[in-house]
Amino acid sequence: MRGGLFFTLFFIFIVSGLAQAQTSGGAETKKYTFSFTGEASQMQLEQLQSNMHQLKGITEVKVNYKPDSKSGLLYFSHAAYAKRGEQEDDFNPADVKRLIVEAGLVPYEFKEL
Numbered sequence: 096m097r098g099g100l101f102f103t104l105f106f107i108f109i110v111s112g113l114a115q116a117q118t119s120g121g122a123e124t125k126k127y128t129f130s131f132t133g134e135a136s137q138m139q140l141e142q143l144q145s146n147m148h149q150l151k152g153i154t155e156v157k158v159n160y161k162p163d164s165k166s167g168l169l170y171f172s173h174a175a176y177a178k179r180g181e182q183e184d185d186f187n188p189a190d191v192k193r194l195i196v197e198a199g200l201v202p203y204e205f206k207e208l
Contacts (some may be wrong), residue, residue: 129188135200146197
């Protein structure tokens with residue numbers, strides 16, 4: 096009876112350790128900026144921010160816009176998980192550029208912080 100309990104506890108310990116290793120390992124958050132120009136309304140900027148959240152892995156989005164110079168900066172964070180096998184990275188800056196263009200703005204410079 097005592098051996099069975101030991102085996103059960105040992106088995107639970109091993110399984111929970113494996114599950115934790117699979118879920119906690121690999122999340123890496125990177126921060127980026129994408130500058131843009133153009134005349135933008137508050138509604139356009141809010142729509143851009145909302146659309147950014149639809150991209151896979153985007154965790155934070157902030158838009159700073161200066162109406163006097165008609166320029167802005169899109170700050171965002173992307174959480175990437177460890178790749179398995181031949182999987183490709185799911186983040187593509189071209190997707191962000193497309194969203195900026197769709198908002199009626201002109202993308203300028205993309206940077207990783």
